[in-house]
Amino acid sequence: MNIKDNLNHIKSTLPERVTLVAVSKTKPVSDLMEAYNAGQRIFGENKIQEMVEKHEQMPKDIEWHMIGHVQRNKVKYMASFVNLIHGVDNVKLLKEISKQAKKYNRTIDCLIQIKIATEDSKFGMTQDEASELIKSKDFSELENIKVVGLMGMATFTDNQEQIKKEFSHLKSTFDDLKTLKTTNCQLNTISMGMSGDYPLAIECGSTMVRVGSRIFGHRKYKTVDSRQ
Ligand SMILES: *Cc1c(COP(=O)(O)O)cnc(C)c1O
Numbered sequence: 232m233n234i235k236d237n238l239n240h241i242k243s244t245l246p247e248r249v250t251l252v253a254v255s256k257t258k259p260v261s262d263l264m265e266a267y268n269a270g271q272r273i274f275g276e277n278k279i280q281e282m283v284e285k286h287e288q289m290p291k292d293i294e295w296h297m298i299g300h301v302q303r304n305k306v307k308y309m310a311s312f313v314n315l316i317h318g319v320d321n322v323k324l325l326k327e328i329s330k331q332a333k334k335y336n337r338t339i340d341c342l343i344q345i346k347i348a349t350e351d352s353k354f355g356m357t358q359d360e361a362s363e364l365i366k367s368k369d370f371s372e373l374e375n376i377k378v379v380g381l382m383g384m385a386t387f388t389d390n391q392e393q394i395k396k397e398f399s400h401l402k403s404t405f406d407d408l409k410t411l412k413t414t415n416c417q418l419n420t421i422s423m424g425m426s427g428d429y430p431l432a433i434e435c436g437s438t439m440v441r442v443g444s445r446i447f448g449h450r451k452y453k454t455v456d457s458r459q
Contacts (some may be wrong), residue, residue, distance in 0.1 A: 235269040254443030332375035347397040348386040380420025398435035
């Protein structure tokens, strides 16, 4: 299967309410252009420098999503064009995003990352932490960001029951926090689900899936078949 076929296949299985982010990290611009020419306009990257370079080289009607962990000192490089930052998990980072967005006279949409996995390596806030953040005075003063939803990553496991539990936890966190409407917080997006688990994520209420290898093929080091 090629990139276009992969994309069309995945899109044909997605309900209308679900947005597809094509995760293109590590892939060359030529691969991204194949997806672009097949109609894809939303791309996700996890390294700011790589996203900046691709943004410079590609058509300007693309929506760029930052899906990786963000270092505060690098926000300035993407502030002029990034459309959605998925992995925000502290107020200091939000402050920096707002400050940089202000320089370009724009508002940057963000998702708060909730920790749903059992692994220590995954970032994110608890529901209580996120709730306190949204209600805080510091947060209310941020004029150039808008929190539009939540993001989560399930544990890397084959145990479907566990993944389902974690996705359902994110959905219920979303339903609870959605009631906290403020000028810069209105939750409408749940970003959950990757190549291995997006159908399950959609069953559990996802509105945005981040799919990489199912579109572009495996990344690095993994041999695709015995001919290699
Ligand atoms: C790499 C990545 C994805 C996509 O992973 P695939 O398994 O290739 O679909 C999704 N979300 C995040 C945060 C990622 O870093």
